Amino acid sequence: MxxxxxxxxxxxxxxxxxxxxxxxxxxxxxxxxxxxxxxxxxxxxxxxxxxxxxxxxxxxxxxxxxxxxxxxxxxxxxxxxxxxxxxxxxxxxxxxxxxxxxxxxxxxxEQLADLNVPVVINAGGKGTRLEPYTKILPKPLIPVGELPIIEHIMQRFSEYGCSKFSMIVNYKKEMMKAYFGNDKQYDITWYDEQKPLGTGGGLCYLKGKINETFFFTNCDNLLLSNYESMLRFHRENHNVITMICAYKNIKIPYGVIEMGLNGSIEAMKEKPELSFLTNTGIYIVEPEVLDDIEYNVPIGFPDIIENERKKGKKVAIYPVSENEWLDMGQLSELEKMRVKLYGE
Structure with a gap:
């Protein structure tokens, strides 16, 4: 360049x-x-x-x-x-x-820092947005290039010395366990949901099992940001939860009109660009949060965040660029992720 x-x-x-x-x-x-x-x-x-x-x-x-x-x-x-x-x-x-x-x-x-922090992966959903693929495979095992998405996620954490993984599973869980089999590369503890518990409810099984700061992630997101910087931000600000959010920029392909009283035109913008923060589904969490999660009750993790916020506990956002966040939650994003990881 x-x-x-x-x-x-x-x-x-x-x-x-x-x-x-x-x-x-x-x-x-x-x-x-x-x-x-x-x-x-x-x-x-x-x-x-x-x-x-x-x-x-x-x-x-x-x-x-x-x-x-x-x-x-x-x-x-x-x-x-x-x-x-x-x-x-x-x-x-x-x-x-x-x-x-x-x-x-x-x-x-560049040498990446050795963080040695536990990682919890929520891998129990049905992945309905990725049908028909998920009729055959669980979403975490859908391949992106040479590896399934979940292994891309685990490899990224492994680069930062994070070797202990807790896997919350439900849908097609036996296929997940069979894939990893006796693989000694990853230290995995499996937690089987007794029923679908949403994006946060499965954490109830980890009460007393994790007693230190941990990463919590969905199984369809990959983050290329610096994990050391995220963890430092979380600790320096004494957050109980840090939500990793990506800036998204969307250009509206139309002229946008703001209407006032009696149909008057307040403003006109030709093809404006909108910017907003979106939740990547990746978090840094303190173990005390686990104590507030009811056993076997379905709940989304954003609802857990809101509950902690209402209790006066400190939750915060760590913003990243949209190019650092790869999301394969939709079929249209699978190829984009492959190109980003492997090139054309």
Whole structure:
């Protein structure tokens, strides 16, 4: 990728900058006026800005680091990059105009943190949105490329040193157990639902079994975000539940009209883009939450979150980019997920 692709204008919004960061590797862009370096911007900068009340429609410069590191030569850039653990170093002239950007190789061999946190996977649903496939296979075993979705999820957690899995199962559970068989790669404890308990009710079986912070996920989502950052956010903010939410941007293919009194036109927007946060079905949870779940009573996990919130306990959102969230809950998304994981 040419260095100019890492440069964005100082008039872009946060939403527009997020799209530029999503297409960059590493995930950083530099804000420029003409060619002059003004600031740097990462997905972490944007996340902090939004968590502090910033809006997607604000100018990206408001979320940026206005004191970015830079070098005046390639040798200086190489030295800065390798000594200070930066992911990209702009090379500028005497007027701070960007002439190149050094992106070394260490970034691509990034060592992931060893979190060693238990993982609970809710894998008991029927997957009706994926019929007719789920008439034959349980949703977690539907293949995405070379592996079933559930193994993609488990491999991602394993990369962070998370090796203990609790699997809540119901529909076609024997096929699930047969697939993993005597596989020693994963340490799995199985919990059989006696009846369908929704997206949260099956957690009742883990009371007294988990006594530390754990990840809880549905079986049809894969997150490419940094799990260490999510866990750090959860712990530093003393949350009992952190809900991982993805920003979704949808462009309405019509002109949108806002109507006022007596049919008057209040506003007109031509093909506006809407942005909102959506629940990914992935959470970080404290074990005390399990004590509040009734035994064998169906409940959705969002309802559990609401119950905790009403009790005055701290629940929060950790936002991620929509490109970091892969959802195979619908047939139309299966191929998109495969391409994202394996390429064309």
């Amino acid at each position: 040419e260095y100019k692709n890492y440069c964005i204008s100082d008039v872009l919004t946060v939403r527009e900058a997020m799209k530029a960061i999503d297409s960059a590797d590493p995930k950083i862009v530099f804000i420029v006026t003409e060619k002059k370096l003004i600031a740097s911007l990462t997905d972490g900068d944007i996340r902090r800005y939004l968590l502090n009340g910033g809006q997607l429609t604000d100018l990206a410069i408001a979320a940026s680091n206005k004191m970015p590191k830079y070098a005046s030569s390639l040798d200086e850039a190489v030295s800065l990059y390798h000594e200070k653990n930066f992911v990209a170093i702009p090379i500028v002239d005497s007027f701070r105009n960007i002439e190149d950007i050094y992106i070394g190789k260490l970034y691509f061999n």
